[in-house]
Amino acid sequence: MPNENAILSFEELEIRFTLRGQVLNAIRGISLDVMQGESLAIVGESGSGKSVFTKSAMGLLDANGAITGGHIWYGGKDLAQFKTEKEWLTIRGKEIAMVMQDPMTSLNPLKTIGDQITEAVLLHQGLKGEAARKAAMDALAAVGIDEPERRYRQYPHEFSGGMRQRVVIAIAVACRPKVLICDEPTTALDVTIQAQILDLIKALQKKLDLTTIYITHDLGVVANVADRIAVMYAGDIVEVGRCEEVFYDPKHPYTWALLSSLPQLGVKGQDLYSIQGTPPNLFYEVHGDAFAPRNPQALNIDFVERPPFFQVSPTHKARTWLLDPRAPKVEPPEHIRQLRQKGGYPHG
Amino acid sequence: MAETREKLLEVQDLQVTFGNKRHPFTAVDGVSFDIYKGETFGLVGESGSGKTTIGRAIIRVNPVSGGTVKYQGEVISGKVSRETDRRIIKNIQMIFQDPMASLNERAKVDYIVSEGLYALGEHLSEEARQEKVSQALADVGLLPEFASRFPHEFSGGQRQRIGIARALIMEPQFIIADEPISALDVSIRAQVLNLMSRLQKERGLTYLFIAHDLSVVRFISDRIGVIYKGKLMELAGSEQLFAHPLHPYTRALLSAIPMPDPESERKKQLVVYDPTQHGYTEDDPPLWEELEPGHFVRGSRRELEGYRKVLGQ
Numbered sequence: 001m002p003n004e005n006a007i008l009s010f011e012e013l014e015i016r017f018t019l020r021g022q023v024l025n026a027i028r029g030i031s032l033d034v035m036q037g038e039s040l041a042i043v044g045e046s047g048s049g050k051s052v053f054t055k056s057a058m059g060l061l062d063a064n065g066a067i068t069g070g071h072i073w074y075g076g077k078d079l080a081q082f083k084t085e086k087e088w089l090t091i092r093g094k095e096i097a098m099v100m101q102d103p104m105t106s107l108n109p110l111k112t113i114g115d116q117i118t119e120a121v122l123l124h125q126g127l128k129g130e131a132a133r134k135a136a137m138d139a140l141a142a143v144g145i146d147e148p149e150r151r152y153r154q155y156p157h158e159f160s161g162g163m164r165q166r167v168v169i170a171i172a173v174a175c176r177p178k179v180l181i182c183d184e185p186t187t188a189l190d191v192t193i194q195a196q197i198l199d200l201i202k203a204l205q206k207k208l209d210l211t212t213i214y215i216t217h218d219l220g221v222v223a224n225v226a227d228r229i230a231v232m233y234a235g236d237i238v239e240v241g242r243c244e245e246v247f248y249d250p251k252h253p254y255t256w257a258l259l260s261s262l263p264q265l266g267v268k269g270q271d272l273y274s275i276q277g278t279p280p281n282l283f284y285e286v287h288g289d290a291f292a293p294r295n296p297q298a299l300n301i302d303f304v305e306r307p308p309f310f311q312v313s314p315t316h317k318a319r320t321w322l323l324d325p326r327a328p329k330v331e332p333p334e335h336i337r338q339l340r341q342k343g344g345y346p347h348g
Numbered sequence: 349m350a351e352t353r354e355k356l357l358e359v360q361d362l363q364v365t366f367g368n369k370r371h372p373f374t375a376v377d378g379v380s381f382d383i384y385k386g387e388t389f390g391l392v393g394e395s396g397s398g399k400t401t402i403g404r405a406i407i408r409v410n411p412v413s414g415g416t417v418k419y420q421g422e423v424i425s426g427k428v429s430r431e432t433d434r435r436i437i438k439n440i441q442m443i444f445q446d447p448m449a450s451l452n453e454r455a456k457v458d459y460i461v462s463e464g465l466y467a468l469g470e471h472l473s474e475e476a477r478q479e480k481v482s483q484a485l486a487d488v489g490l491l492p493e494f495a496s497r498f499p500h501e502f503s504g505g506q507r508q509r510i511g512i513a514r515a516l517i518m519e520p521q522f523i524i525a526d527e528p529i530s531a532l533d534v535s536i537r538a539q540v541l542n543l544m545s546r547l548q549k550e551r552g553l554t555y556l557f558i559a560h561d562l563s564v565v566r567f568i569s570d571r572i573g574v575i576y577k578g579k580l581m582e583l584a585g586s587e588q589l590f591a592h593p594l595h596p597y598t599r600a601l602l603s604a605i606p607m608p609d610p611e612s613e614r615k616k617q618l619v620v621y622d623p624t625q626h627g628y629t630e631d632d633p634p635l636w637e638e639l640e641p642g643h644f645v646r647g648s649r650r651e652l653e654g655y656r657k658v659l660g661q
Contacts, residue, residue: 045533046504161395190394190560191604195618217534220563220606224613243610261538262608263567271545272567274538278503 006033006073007211008057008096008179013080014069015049015056025282026052026065028235034179039205039212041222041243043258044232047279050215053232054181056080058096059088094124097177099201101184103164107156113140114152117171124175139170143200162193166200173204180205183215198224219262223247228315231255234280234290241316250336251310251318253298254291260335273333289320297330356420356522356554357383357406363414364398364405364578375401377578378415380636383522388548388555390569390586392562392601398578399558403524406556407440408433419522434468441515445527447507451499457510458495461485464518484513488543505536512543524556529564541568562605566590571642574598577623580636584643594645594655597621626651 003009015027026049034040044050055061057072059082072079074091082088100106108116117136121127127135133152140148143166156164165185172180182201186194202225205212214225222229222243229246231239231254239252250256259265260273277294280286289295292302301307301321310323322330331337364376376398383389393399404410406417408424417425424436441464444450451460461481465472472480482492488509499507508528515523525544529537545568547553559565565572566586573583574597582595593599600621607613628634632648639645645655 045535191562191606192394192600192621194606195604195616199618218606219534219608220613223608223610224606224616226610247608247610258534259608261535262563263537263541264563264608266567268567271542272538274542275535278505 003033003035005035007036008034008213009073010053010057010070011073012070013053013056013067013072015052015061015065016068017062017065019064019283022283025285026235027056028282028286029070030235030237031070032230032237032240034211034213035228037209037211038227039202039214039225040228040230041214041216041226042230042232043216043219043222045217045279048232049235049282050232051183054098054183054213054215057179058092058098058181059085060092060098093120093177094175095177096179096181097172097175098181098183099165099168099172099185102188103161103168104156104188106168107164109156112153112155113159113167117167117174120171120174135174139174140167142173142204143167143170145170161189162197165189165193165197169197169200169204173208173210176208177210179211179213181213181215184217185214186221187216187218194221195224201225219259220264231258234286235282236290236319238291238320239318241312241318245313245316249312249316250332251312251316251323252291252320253295253322253330255318256332256336257294260333265335273335299327353384353387355382356385357556358418358421359383359402359406359415360418361415362402362405362412362417362425364401364410365413375578376405378636379575379578379580380415381573381580381583383554383556385521385554386548386552387570388557388568390557390559390565390572391575392559392565392572393575394560396577397575399560399575400526401578402575403442403526403556403558407442407524408436437464437468438518439520440522440524441518441520443508443511443515443523443525443528446531447504447511448531450511451507453499455498456495457485457497457499460499460510461495461514461517464514468518480517484517485510487516487547488513503536504532505539508532508536508540509543512540512547516547520553522554522556524558526558527560528557530559530561537564544568562601574601576621580644580646582643582645588640588643592643592659594639594643594658595647596625597623 010030010032013027013030017024017026030053042050056067057079067080070080114136117139118132121132121135137148137152140151145151145166186197189197204210216222226243228242230237233254239246239255246255250259257275261275263272266272275294280290288304289302289307292298299321307319307321309317309319311317321327360380362376362379365372365374367373379402391399391402401410405412412425416423419436424432458481461484462477465477481495485492485494490509529540532540557565557568569586572586572589574581576597582598593602600619603617603619626648628648634646634648636644636646637652639655640659647655
């Protein structure tokens, strides 16, 4: 049963895709609670299933994909049981909204910005005519767009990338959702704009009492926005914890590898730590720990049996056999140990 | 010390203009820098700043509308003789950003890698060509068998390796890498960066590394040029630049780097760059001056005075 403080709760979720007669196990039994009002970051490489995982909560899976097991609890309802588009429309946009990665492609180039925001308002708030127009203008002003009257009549191509992403955010929050999913919200933007957009989302979260879920591969963004972090690898969550716990005291070998391969940690003239090999092919069943083949220090049991979650602290848990009391002591790589001692990264 | 090193590439007052006469758009304006043999020169800027255009102008894809580019002392911009042209094609190669888009989907790796050889019309025997392809693939850590496959059979990191092999087969001295890792995953980035620095050590390659991510550029570059709206703002050794950023735009860029560290992200203070803050006038135009050895900044006389004071402290 879902945790009572959780607004959205995934329970043993499994998602499969059928591609050319083969079955792809995209999500392999994930349980995760998203707490009311928090900001949760889901980190993983492309292909780890982080987008598919969150899309499942909005009924946006591609036609060849389906939830084959588990539950998604939201407001006492199990979204995994939803069959019709009508059911999903009570949730999608209204309760759970999404900001997509690329503002160039998520806006309709043939409609004015105003029309696109009004569309959302008409559909979900039941406002009409002048009232809808007013609501749309307010939404534009709320995301920091100057001269909303003039901007309202313009087309997406007249906006810069950062401004377009602001419009996408305005559309997403126009219907006062409770949960906002941001799928790589700043990947397509420049660093200076990126920081502004993150600040905007954080401000809106406070103002509108939102719960936000970020999906990203950029650990810099994660460090900036997240209260809690879930690390995904090959369709499974391997580590969950508060932001500081995952950054300063990571437990899973994949998290170690991910953190140590960052160029920010590199020493000039020396090789960066790099993860060998490639992620597993999810068309085949994964035995044991999915990261084991790329982990030079993998234990024998890692290849045989899937590790359970071991609790590190009340808020921190990791799916690795290293935390089993019987496991040999394996020290994290040099960089990670230094982090722990210094309590932070080298600066300047 | 820097003066004693051999200048491989000299860019002087480079200007690149697009559009027609009635609506000209100057993408790159008055950019000058030198690249020394064996170093990695990083060029950083936002999208639209003209950093890619500079790279493309050097390799002669975009025509130059002003200034010169010299390679080993010889002018290679504008009209050049056929021999020079062939020499440049052989010596300067490029690695592109998106390995999904930059490889011909309908060609086998074998052809993709050896296309440059065909283009130069070098009459190699089939055996010699295959030998070269296998060698190039081995150099980037791929198996020779991969030559008979198509690009879609490879992962992003492997494709970028193919892109590098394609450049290496020409045995270039100078490689322009245009955002070579931004389309790759975090765990793959390190592999490609390591490969690039290994090749540099083994073959004495010189790189022009174009990117928007300062943390990556800092790691790989010896010197960094910061570009904004087609003009260089600051140029310095990479540690010099990080220790004493002078130009307000550089400071804004540095302040915005996302650090994978919750502590420092919380303390982070964003500097916002306002291009109108300089107050340049005709009497006090922006100059490009060397304030300490190897550290160039763009600024008016008054601003440069202020920068000197900062450095003096």
